[in-house]
Amino acid sequence: MDVFTEVSQPSLKRARIDESPNVAHWQRSDEFWYPDGSVILIADATAFRVYQGILAEQSTVFRDMFTLPQPEVMESMDGCPVVRLSDHVSDLTHLLREVFGKSGYFDRDCKDKIPIECVGALTRLSHKYQFEVIREKALGLLRDVFPTSLPKGYIDFATYLSKSMIAMSAEDCITVVNLGRLTETLSILPFAFYGCYQVANTNVILRGITRGDRTERLSQEDIEAYVKGLRLLLESRPDGFSNVFISGGQCECDTPQDCKSWFLRLMHSIWFKSDPWGPDTLGPWTSYLDHFPAIDRPCSECCGDINAMAVYICQEEWDCLPDKFQLMVPKWSVSASN
Numbered sequence: 001m002d003v004f005t006e007v008s009q010p011s012l013k014r015a016r017i018d019e020s021p022n023v024a025h026w027q028r029s030d031e032f033w034y035p036d037g038s039v040i041l042i043a044d045a046t047a048f049r050v051y052q053g054i055l056a057e058q059s060t061v062f063r064d065m066f067t068l069p070q071p072e073v074m075e076s077m078d079g080c081p082v083v084r085l086s087d088h089v090s091d092l093t094h095l096l097r098e099v100f101g102k103s104g105y106f107d108r109d110c111k112d113k114i115p116i117e118c119v120g121a122l123t124r125l126s127h128k129y130q131f132e133v134i135r136e137k138a139l140g141l142l143r144d145v146f147p148t149s150l151p152k153g154y155i156d157f158a159t160y161l162s163k164s165m166i167a168m169s170a171e172d173c174i175t176v177v178n179l180g181r182l183t184e185t186l187s188i189l190p191f192a193f194y195g196c197y198q199v200a201n202t203n204v205i206l207r208g209i210t211r212g213d214r215t216e217r218l219s220q221e222d223i224e225a226y227v228k229g230l231r232l233l234l235e236s237r238p239d240g241f242s243n244v245f246i247s248g249g250q251c252e253c254d255t256p257q258d259c260k261s262w263f264l265r266l267m268h269s270i271w272f273k274s275d276p277w278g279p280d281t282l283g284p285w286t287s288y289l290d291h292f293p294a295i296d297r298p299c300s301e302c303c304g305d306i307n308a309m310a311v312y313i314c315q316e317e318w319d320c321l322p323d324k325f326q327l328m329v330p331k332w333s334v335s336a337s338n
């Protein structure tokens with residue numbers, strides 16, 4: 001989008017600056033009002049007095065805005081030129097905190113999780129105004145949390161998110177999908193769609209979520225991809241179960257009858273459950289062993305087969321994620337064999 005259509009236009013040198021009649025309606029930001037600031041940004045009715053030079057140093061769009069010729073008359077406030085932006089106040093606040101070094105989220109020794117609202121704001125606005133360093137940091141974080149290879153030690157999605165650097169829940173994956181689309185960062189999409197699949201109430205994903213002053217919804221195209229992927233993932237679970245446990249009972253161990261009987265009892269124990277497969281197709285299948293006391297297990301050889309097959313099936317599921325959600329992702333699962 002052309003950001004120049006929504007900002008006051010330039011030559012700060014030659015322009016005659018008239019005090020805007022709207023000044024009375026603008027509220028000064030408590031956080032960003034530097035008395036010697038040289039430009040005023042307006043989002044909604046909030047005014048931020050900050051420094052042109054720092055914005056121009058980090059953002060190509062602001063640099064161009066401050067150097068291109070300005071209209072003869074431009075709005076002003078407290079003697080500073082005014083730039084009107086169409087962004088949410090919360091988004092702009094998150095961006096300015098990063099620009100003026102107040103957030104510290106990306107500092108090397110920072111252990112705080114970054115709220116998804118902040119990641120979203122930084123990604124959206126750094127992309128829009130071309131704050132390249134901030135954009136790379138935000139996208140780097142998203143790539144880390146939504147990788148192209150199956151995370152080591154993956155147990156389930158909720159546990160995975162709880163240990164990640166972003167403070168978010170599974171439904172916030174709607175935001176991640178939208179950020180991936182906005183920035184054309186396709187590699188984060190499959191696992192983000194998978195996160196949407198983890199939300200038990202599908203209506204949440206279909207209707208969207210509200211966070212602060214923003215509502216996030218999937219596009220119509222992505223809703224269709226989500227629904228198709230949801231169906232395929234649910235269908236694949238029984239097949240995975242068969243492969244892990246039925247095949248696992250076929251090995252030539254010393255106690256074949258006992259082990260086969262165990263597999264049959266496992267089948268029977270889960271067959272009539274309303275949700276026998278659970279939502280997480282990437283999670284360890286060995287949780288099914290918990291249906292039985294520790295002493296009531298197949299032989300160690302069969303257990304080894306189960307574990308090996310479970311690892312294989314999870315990797316296969318991961319490899320197929322882009323296809324299930326109709327995504328073309330270059331270099332997906334490149335480290336699968338490592």
Ligand SMILES: [Zn+2]
Binds near residue numbers: 253256
């Ligand atoms: Zn056995």
